[in-house]
Amino acid sequence: MAYATLDELKGRLDWQLDDDELRIAGGALEDASDLAATYGRNWPEESAPRLVRTLVLKAAARYMRNPNGYTQSRAGDETLGWSDIGRDAGTVYFTREEIRLLEGIAGQKPGLVSVVVSSWGTKPQPRDAGRVPVDYGGDAFPMFSDEVSPW
Template identity: 75%
Template structure:
């Protein structure tokens, strides 16, 4: 499964791919598509949003241009340097911004959320968040009330 085609990737590269590079490019497209499905959601190939295709092509072309993850190279003294991207150096990867965009497209939002919980087998009483009191008067609003802020 790939969210972009090999021809679309070739259009983003400024050289003709040989047979080995074509094989590597197909693998890069599949890896980038797998990452997009992991961080976003698994869209059908023909119904994926355009931005998903764009992000897959960006990741695959980034890898094809620099498969080893070099940030510096010198021919005279044989100097090479790798980016400080940790284990992602030399692999198809998505940037933090690309991951954030995929999460939003997939309906995943980071942050805090609350969920109402209750004990197993308990029944929620429609008391409006009021608890009984010992002195025999009206119940006391403890959590919330339909009529007020509690």
């Protein structure tokens, strides 16, 4: 399962892929798609949101540009360093912001929510308004101060 195609990934890279790179690129797309399903949800391939496809392509292209996970490169007297890769070096990964986007698309944003809580099998009846049912079979227990106003 992949949320993006190999041709779409080739369009994001600035070189022609050889046979080994094509094999690696296919694996990178599958890995990125698996991560997208983990951080977001398991969308059907044909109806995945466009932003999911974009994020999968970004992660796969990032991996293809640096598959060995180098954090520093030196050629002669020039040195190039990547300090933001960290422990994800050499793997397909999503950045924190990309993970937040996937969670948002899936409706899984972390935060506080309120949940209605009720006991099993209880439905307030109009005659029992302001009263809580009891297990011992007696009259309902008054929950509010009077029957006219609940407060």
